[in-house]
Amino acid sequence: MKIVNHILGFPRIGFKRELKFAQEDYWKKKISKSELKKIGFNIRKKNWMIQKKMGLQFLSVGDFSWYDHVLTTSMMLGNIPERFLNNKKIDLDTLFHIARGVSVDRKPTFPSEMTKWFNTNYHYIVPEFSENSSFHFIWKQILDEIDEAKIYNRDIKPIILGPMSYLFLGKSNNEKFDRFDLLPKILPIYKKILQSISKKKISWIQIDEPILALDLSDQLKKKFLYSYQFLKSNLKILLTTYFGSIEHNFDIIDSIPIDGLHIDLIYGNYNLEKIHQKLSSKIVLSLGVINGRNIWKSDLVKYFNLINNFKKYRKKIWIGTSCSLLHVPLDLDQEENLNPIVKNYLSFAVQKCYELFLLSDSLNTNDKSLLESWILPLRSRIYFNKIKNKDIRNKLSNISNKDYQRKSHYDIRYEKQQKKFHLPILPTTTIGSFPQTEELRLLRAKFKKKILHKKLYEEKIFKIIKENIKIQESLDLDVLVHGEPERNDMVEYFAENLDGFVFTDYGWVQSYGSRCVKPPIISHDISYIKSITVSWIKYAQSLTKKPVKGMLTGPVTILLWSFPREDISRKLIAKQIALALREEIFELEKNDINIIQVDEPALREGLPLRNFEKEKYLNWAVNAFKLSVSSVKDTTQIHTHMCYCEFNDIMDAIVNLDADVITIENARSKMEILRFFKNFQYPNSIGPGFYDIHSPNIPTQENFIQLIKKSIKLISSKRLWINPDCGLKTRSWKEVKESLKNLVNATKKVRLLQKY
Template sequence: MRAVAFGFPKLGEKREFKSLLENYWKGRINEGELHAGMRDLALWRANLYRENVDVIPSNELSYYDFMLDTALMVGAIPQRFGEYKGLETYFEMARGKNALEMTKWFNTNYHYLVPEIEGEDFRLFINKPLNDYEFYKQKGYETTPHLIGPYTFLRMSKALRRKGGELPIYEMEKIEDREQFERLADKLTSVYREVLASLKEAGCQGVHIEEPAFVFDTQQWQWDVAERIYGELSKVGVHIALFTYYDSVSDYGRYVSLPVQALHLDLVSNRENLSRIKEEGFPEDKELIAGVINGRQPWKANLSDKLKLLEELSKYAKSLSVSNSCPLYHLPVTVEPEEELPEGLKERLSFAKEKLGELRTLKEAFNGNEDAIKEVKKSKELLETAFGENSEVRRRITSLKDEDFRRAVPYKEREKVQKDILKLPLFPTTTIGSYPQTEEVRKMRTAYRTGKISEQEYKEFIKKQIEHVIAFQEEVGLDVLVHGEFERTDMVEFFAFKLDGVATTNHGWVLSYGSRVYRPPIIYGDVSRPKPMTLEEITYAQSLTQKPVKGMLTGPVTILNWSYYREDVPKSEIAYQIALALLDEVKDLENAGIKIIQIDEPAFREGVPLKKKDWQEYFSWAVKAFRLCSRAKSETQIHTHMCYSEFNEIIEYIYQMDFDVISIEASRSKGEIIEAFERFRGWDRQIGIGVYDIHSPAVPTKEEMKLVMERAMRVLPKELLWVNPDCGLKTRRWEEVEPALKNMVEMAQELRQEVMAGV
């Protein structure tokens, strides 16, 4: 048996990747220094692979995003970016003023850049797989190049339509037309053939191609396309190992019949792939790469159970390798430096580096190594002991009734009450919650956490930041204010600090997109709120102004989906536990006089199962969890926020959440997302339109933002519309935020006057 791993985090143990990118963007290092640092990081990762598994991957280390790299490989560069100028254009496509749209990768919290297909021509533009393979070969490593497959590339891309006008508007749509998809697939396959042929000529023996889109609901004609793609690629004569993950393949029989030499199956996300293997067998002429080590959760595997599974699989597959279920970049690099976890937790954890060790142990145990077999037996004993239980939390869950999951007063009646109380103008302006977390803010937070300043000193500092941001918002003219969230490291981690049953790490960083990192909390036990979490800062902010200040909470579904969660109870129960803790906070805020409470759910969409047959079960508890925590008084206006999500297919479920106002991203898609609300008959909730792309340092003009609003006004009643950035401003600098928000408010005020004047 071989051990095969893929998707190891590119971040580095000390966040070297993040430092390299951000220092380059700030001009602190030049292009040559950036490349040198990336090469060092690449070799460090290669050594980790070599120490633990039998295959060293290449072409995994992207400078920003692997889908962007694939787009460049096949020449899918929208015309608006002009002549390609190396990294200048690369980062312009990633984070510039007219950057590619960004959205969630399948049902994960990784954000990818959505390739835009203009026309129907592809060409081999940048052969990064070959360049990377040759780099490693010069350094003495024989590697297997990794590629995103052509089928998945097309399924995850959009075709670009261009509208005229002084300021061009770009509209995108998924490539769902059969004839168009087939034409594009044929042309794309030619480029992939050229890539594989160049690798073969360079001495490469095999490639690793990832086709996670095979787990989507897939029509038979789409499988026909896949068969044609791999029929062509197989002619090159390079060993092809095909990988799927995040769910079971949509058609097991057609998947295992593809003309390739090895097939990976995710045997963790559910039991369907395993059932198909048992029912239908596995081809004798193919290698089964068994994804038995969970690539998305940080828990140590029960290696005893995994070894039994591998032994069972060996009865069906003549050639068997052990692997992770999905890419390891959903995990922190290593648990080694974590010394402040709750007692007994660290020994239960396994991050990416430790997962490599688990793969090595399983391989060696399967092959008869006595030391590895002893290690396998030890893992079972540890994981079978109870951990983190709370009887009071369990009691609250079992006591829930149907009325606990709905607000007492219907929306139409709530709207009238709230309108009389808040007295907001047409197109009310606000922001999503966070403001720039400057170097000073980060230093003071670190000083507090390391004991260099007292709690009182830290609180006084946070008060000064709140005073500044309230004054700034009033000066700019925003209608609904926020307290800035300077005390919060991260919108989920902040609450994890304050909830029992949830642990946080000091070094457990994971990439979300680009260089942006976060530390997912670890839900290891029953969740409860020992005391108020946000009351002090929000009520202080409200005391400084007559304008309403929003209470800012992160919703239960997002806290769950952006955390690692225990696997011994259903996800629905964990969500309800978190929702009850948040409900306690909502009641405290209401009692303190806070009239608007925003409960953010940016991860509501990403948790959706990949197959529609599984949607109802997910949405039934996800909607109820939000409604449980938002069971506020009728006069309390409940907001929620969602960003970078495909809303079209889930708009019905979003409506069932029963909020009063939702704010959404609309800037990168130039308002395209509004179509989802247009198609929903009877939509009557207020919507905050994200007119300002906060993920770009570019300052939007009033004209650019007005275009997005005008697009929204064509399909939604103007009385429903709010104006806001598309996400929080935490990652931006004040010198970018100030002019952008001034432009945004002035645009809203001018538009308000035009509409009222009947222009």
């Protein structure tokens, strides 16, 4: 039997981020709904044509989403929170209302929560469940897209998120309610969906169950068996897993009535012969051999040898990407300015499809000559002249335990910092960034293209910083920021100012909704070149008597939000970045910047999926943060910021960071996260987000007063900071000014009620 190739999903943003711009134009009422839908169709059409051109045997259908694929699943299942219904028909506006908290008629409603998709930087809208949840197959996007795709290929593989993972990823406000008790309600809807797809003369369906890579209880394993026994139909089911090994859950796999199983050979450790022995020979085994999460070329000869040997044991073999390609940029051929040596090592989504064709064709013809030429650059990569920096390696070898510890305990630091800063009770601040206007983006673009002289560019940036300080002083915030007008992205900006990175022009990856990021590529050892932020922060501080925060992105976040090297460990890369950031922090301190925020929103994201691996990761991740900040004076106040993650998994690690102040996302979780911090007895200061910056809704003064009062019941007012939940770069100045004005005035009113 021939080796079949396929992918688990394709990027949905468009080759020039067409979806992002169309969404934002629609929200601003610049284009109609029909125009938005047409742009979505054109993206899908181009994606399918590319997949066919690259030699894929199946077209992936169902991987396109208007915001995120978990929210698409909620819509498909009719699982729509009651507050978004309003007796109106369910349509695209409903989907955006759930995600953004604002309806087409601008009626504000608090949006559903958002969190990270497993250990990636992709976000999803969290499904909401209750005892009264009902489900209906009312959003039939999947069926429409099957009809569209049939024009381009007869072999179509629809993709849906499986019922077990969908329920796992959601939440209920009632802690006593087990959302898996909803299976008898939700499974008939899934069966109806499968039946509807089967009527389209589709033979295979991909059902994603990524939670199989987690440590599952015996109870959940039984529910897996129950679910798939219920879902057995005419459709052939490819049960898809990724992000890690599922060998620990193989006790149920062979009992589940499926026709194929996909495993991730990039992030999972497998013995294929043992897998073959455990699986029925009737089941197709799909091997994820092309990395869907990184951008380096695949060692196709390695996988040719592995699979060619495995063919002796098993006849039904497919090959595919390790996971969906939504985590990588679209097309390397768009990049005209990349270092050609580095470019020769890379493979984006389009090229990864071609890699699959090359590998399957070579396996089917038993000829690997084309593979040898494809991977030739990988064989010579060790000669890349800048890959190792001896000075950095020597510095790392001289690190001692004292480099990881602050000089004094938090309580001592707290008293010294209070005397230095004289901050009021419930100090107000923001997370760092201010609105990135079209004018500002154009200014940076002109400078990057060398249309604008450096001196004139800096003068204009200083002018914006001055205005930012003026606005904050007029609002009477207590700790100010310079607003980050010089930064395109919180990771890319620092990477551009360190040695060890290369950059793309079109390497965009979706983070959520219309939010896209362009991760830098770590190509060689990382080192500090010159000061990065000092001139901007020093100027801002010269304009005010109030403290201005130095703003840095932490080492773990820079690592995880970049595409890392694969020839050395992530731990070593994180240490290199930490050493570089430590130099920058020294420079800030020398220039009398005494409050420094080092953001680590990605700390939780890097957590391994298996429990036994978590401690090892957290040890080196926490140490990387501490290496960057711990050498400062007691009077230097270190802040860190984290958002959109499950803190209960990493609370010990957060304490071990020993930041003087941590700011978190709390606005969408209705104080749930803050209760957790209280129950855990978090010892240092905390700033829960009181303003959901991902929604255009403007909180009223009364909203803030209620939230602050609730917070004081959970956290001592002496340790409580008042701030938005994240940076304000995505909001308009009108929204920001009004919201911050309400936040500051509400804080002042609550202060009057507090006893010092």
